[in-house]
Amino acid sequence: MNKTNVQYYGAGFDANGRRIVSKICEFDPEKERNSDKISALINEIKAMSEDIAVAEIINADAYDQYLNRGCIRDNTTGKPVKYIPPEPTAEEKKASAASKIAAEYTPQLDELKGNLLTAVMTGDTELESEIKAEYQDLITAYNKELEAL
Template sequence: MANTNVDYYCAAFDANGKRIYSDICDFDPTKDKNADKVQVLKDKAQKAVSDAATIEIITAEDFCEYLNGKIRGSDGKPTEYIPPEPTAEEKAASKQASLDAEYTAAQQELGQSLLVANLNGDTDAAASIQGEFASLNTYYKEQSDAIAAELTAAAEGSDK
C-alpha cells in the first residue's frame, strides 16, 4: 500500500467513472462479520452523493490511482482518463472565442491609434484608421458567419 495508512476505502463514482466521494474503511470488508459495517459505509456514501452510479469498497492501491487522475473503468478497475473529442459546438465556441479575443485586441489598438491621430490633428491618418476599422468589422462578421455555417453544416450532418 502506498501513500496511505489504511487498507480499504469506500468510494462512490459518477456515471463517467470519476471518484466523487470516499471515506476510510477502518475494518476488513472481506470478512463476513463486517457485512453490516460495509452496508453502513455504503449507505453513508449514498446519502452524501445521491447521484453516485457506483458505490463500492476499494483497496488503498486503487484509491491512490484514483487520486492520481485515473477513473473507474468498465471492469471496475482504475484506468487512464481519455477525454472525449470536442463536439462541433465546442470547437465552434473555441473558434468564436479566439476570434472575439483577436477582434477585441485589434479594436483596442485601432482605437488608441485613432485617438493619437485625432489628438495630433492628422485627418489622413484618422481616415485611414477608420478604414481599417471598417475592414476589421467586415472580417469579423465574415469569420463569425463562417463559424456559424460550420456549426450548422455539422448539425445537419449529424442528423443524417
C-alpha cells in the first residue's frame, strides 16, 4: 500500500461495485462521538452522483485496492475483490467481428472511389467500367463476409 497520512475515505460505488467518487474522511469513524459526521459524509458522497448505489467509509488499504489494484466492491461482502471482466455477449462478438471486416474493406473501397472519380474526371470510360466492376465485386465479398456472421 502507498504510505499516506489519510486513514479513512468516504467512497461511493455504482451498482456494479466500481468506485466512482471518494473524499478524504477527516475524522476517525470508529469513535462514537463522530456518528453525526459519519452520516454527513455519507450523505455528501451520495449527493455527488446519482449513479451511487452504495456510500460508505473505507480504510486506506481498501481505498488503495480500489484505486491501484484493480478491485471493485463485492456487493455481497462489501469488501474489495479483483475485477474480472464479463465475457462478451454473442452480440458484442458479432459487432467486433463486423468492425474488423469493415476495417479490412473500407480502405480498399475508399481507394476505388477515388480512382473512379479520377476516371470520370479524365473521361476514361473503359477504366471507369473496370473500377465499377471491381467495386461491385468488393461490395459483394464484403456483404458475404458480413452475412456469414
